[in-house]
Amino acid sequence: xxxxAVAGNALRVAPAQPEATDDPVRGVLAAFTKDLVTxxxxxxxxxxxxxxDALTEIDAAMGGFAATAREAVLTxxxxxxxxxxxxxxxxxxxxxxxLPDVLPALSALELLHTFxxxxxxxxxxxxxxxxxxxxxxAAAARHRAAGHRGDPDRYGEAxxxxxxxxxxxxxxxxxxxxxxxxxxxxDVRRCYDQMRVETVAxxxxxxxxxxxxxxxxxxxxxRVARYKTASYTVQRPLxxxxxxxxxxxxxxxxxxxTRYGLAVGxxxxxxxxxxxxxxxxxTTGKPAGxxxxxxxPTALLMLARQLADPAQRRALDRAGAVTDAPGVAxxxxxxxxxxxxxxxxxxxxxxxxxxxxxxxxxxxxETARTALTGLATAATARRA
Numbered sequence: 087x088x089x090x091a092v093a094g095n096a097l098r099v100a101p102a103q104p105e106a107t108d109d110p111v112r113g114v115l116a117a118f119t120k121d122l123v124t125x126x127x128x129x130x131x132x133x134x135x136x137x138x139d140a141l142t143e144i145d146a147a148m149g150g151f152a153a154t155a156r157e158a159v160l161t162x163x164x165x166x167x168x169x170x171x172x173x174x175x176x177x178x179x180x181x182x183x184x185l186p187d188v189l190p191a192l193s194a195l196e197l198l199h200t201f202x203x204x205x206x207x208x209x210x211x212x213x214x215x216x217x218x219x220x221x222x223x224a225a226a227a228r229h230r231a232a233g234h235r236g237d238p239d240r241y242g243e244a245x246x247x248x249x250x251x252x253x254x255x256x257x258x259x260x261x262x263x264x265x266x267x268x269x270x271x272x273d274v275r276r277c278y279d280q281m282r283v284e285t286v287a288x289x290x291x292x293x294x295x296x297x298x299x300x301x302x303x304x305x306x307x308x309r310v311a312r313y314k315t316a317s318y319t320v321q322r323p324l325x326x327x328x329x330x331x332x333x334x335x336x337x338x339x340x341x342x343x344t345r346y347g348l349a350v351g352x353x354x355x356x357x358x359x360x361x362x363x364x365x366x367x368x369t370t371g372k373p374a375g376x377x378x379x380x381x382x383p384t385a386l387l388m389l390a391r392q393l394a395d396p397a398q399r400r401a402l403d404r405a406g407a408v409t410d411a412p413g414v415a416x417x418x419x420x421x422x423x424x425x426x427x428x429x430x431x432x433x434x435x436x437x438x439x440x441x442x443x444x445x446x447x448x449x450x451x452e453t454a455r456t457a458l459t460g461l462a463t464a465a466t467a468r469r470a
Contacts, residue, residue, distance in 0.1 A: 119169055119457075122192075125185060126168045129193040130159055133260050154221065155249045155256075159200045162216035166465065167195040167323045173461065174327025174343060177454035188330050190263035191274060195323055197257035198278075202285060202318070204250040208243050209293055210380065214372055222246035266330060274329040281322035288314025295383040299406070302383035304392060308352065311385065315358070316351020320465070323347075342448030346441045346458065353437035353466040356430050359386040361469070363418050364427070369469045375414035378421075381406020385433075390426035398424055438462050 134156040142149030171192050176183075206212075207220040214220060219227065226242030234241070261278065264271060291310045295302045324343040333339055361370050362377040363386065377384055391402050401420055408414055421427060441462045445455055 122169060122172050122185070123165045125189050126165050126193045126196060127160070129189045129260075130196060133190075133193070133263075134159065134256070137256060137259075151245070151248070152252070154224070154245075155200075155252050158204060158221055158249060159197060159253065161218065163196065163199070165196060167199055167319060168192040170320050170347075170461065171195055171323040171327035171330070173454050173457050174324035175331045176327070177343075177448075177450035177458070178328055178331035178333045178339065180451045181453055183331075187265040188327075191261050191266070191330055192327075194257040194261040194278075195326070197253045197260060198282070198318070201250045201253040201257065202289070204246050204253065206289065208246050208250075209289070210376075212372065212376070220246070221249050264330070270329070270332055273335075274326060277322060277326045277329045281318045281326065284313045284317040284322070288312070288317065296380065299381055299383040302388060304385055304388040307383055307385040307388045311352050311355035312348065315355035316348050319354055320351035321347025337449075338447075339449050342444045342450070345444035346448075346462070349437040349441040349444065350462050350465060353434045353441070353462075356385060356434050356437070357466050357468060359384040360427065360430055362386075363421060366469065375411075375418060378405050378414050378417045379409055386421065386426055386430050389429050390421040390424045393424040393426055393429070394420075434466050438466055 138149060138152040138156055141152040172185075175188055175192075203215060204221045207215055208222050212220050213223055218224075222239075222242040222245065224242070225245035226238040229236075229238040229241045261275070262271075264274075266274070288310055291306070292314050295306065295310060321344060324347045325340065328340060328343055329335075359377070362372075362382070362384065363375060365372070365374055367374050376382075377387065381387075387402070387405060391399055394402055398420055402417070402424075404413075405417055408417060442459060445458055445462075448455065450458075
């Protein structure tokens with residue numbers, strides 16, 4: 087029944103054609119990405135409905151737990167990873183291949199993303215995500231409201247860890263629904279596994295950096311960006327899509343995707359660094375200045391320390407100790423005054439240029455080339 091539900095929803099999605107417009111990038115993204123996001127959301131909703139029902143049969147409390155996990159997946163999100171995977175696939179197969187065959191695999195990346203977000207929020211003690219309480223905070227609130235015994239915060243963290251674990255299992259299960267040859271799905275799985283390993287490596291370095299910020303550096307901050315974000319946000323999803331299409335692992339297309347994905351992924355994280363300090367909470371869904379409150383050794387903060395004069399550096403050393411809004415605002419102004427903000431903006435522009443250069447000679451479908459050109463800019467100039 088789960089396979090039928092997923093396939094039934096997927097069959098509603100067919101490749102669209104670019105709209106007539108003076109901006110070809112805007113036309114391609116409007117035509118294709120809307121159908122893709124609809125397809126991913128429908129696929130996830132159908133799959134999760136079946137999964138939540140199955141868990142409810144175990145125990146009524148399991149149903150509530152599973153529904154919370156489902157909400158974490160379906161509420162908000164830009165579907166960035168399935169989008170890059172889709173264009174990685176479309177770049178190989180062109181415009182005629184049937185999207186429903188690969189929708190379960192593309193949608194599985196969103197479950198993997200939810201796993202990473204929920205665990206990341208626990209590790210960062212984040213209060214909000216996408217404008218709503220994080221999973222561990224919501225679970226702790228329910229614990230308090232019910233008057234249960236024990237520490238509500240500890241309970242919330244435990245529940246969130248399990249929600250993340252469940253999303254990881256769901257991702258594996260949904261990926262198996264993709265209608266591709268078994269040997270190709272094995273290659274896809276190898277790419278997927280490498281993406282997960284690199285994500286864990288990047289996450290560990292991120293945690294380590296917060297504990298050893300005094301010995302961190304711009305290079306290590308960029309290494310975190312490479313493995314925590316670039317790998318599983320852009321580079322590996324692109325390669326994942328190419329694997330779904332049966333691309334030659336040693337061919338020039340894979341080399342171009344690798345180069346493009348690393349550049350856009352690093353730029354994506356650098357934009358996150360800026361949004362973490364200067365973003366509008368109404369747009370980002372997270373409080374402004376969180377990275378300064380925690381002293382997170384992002385590339386932005388490491389560059390600020392590198393560029394600062396002695397007095398500025400002493401003030402920046404207070405990052406992580408200042409928690410009041412006026413103090414955080416002063417630190418944000420100080421980071422800007424060092425020139426670090428402008429430097430990061432230049433680094434983003436340089437990486438976007440590198441990504442576009444990788445596309446110039448890549449042997450890919452022209453529509454995909456246009457879309458990936460637009461995505462390189464859209465993903466790195468965003469406000470959320």
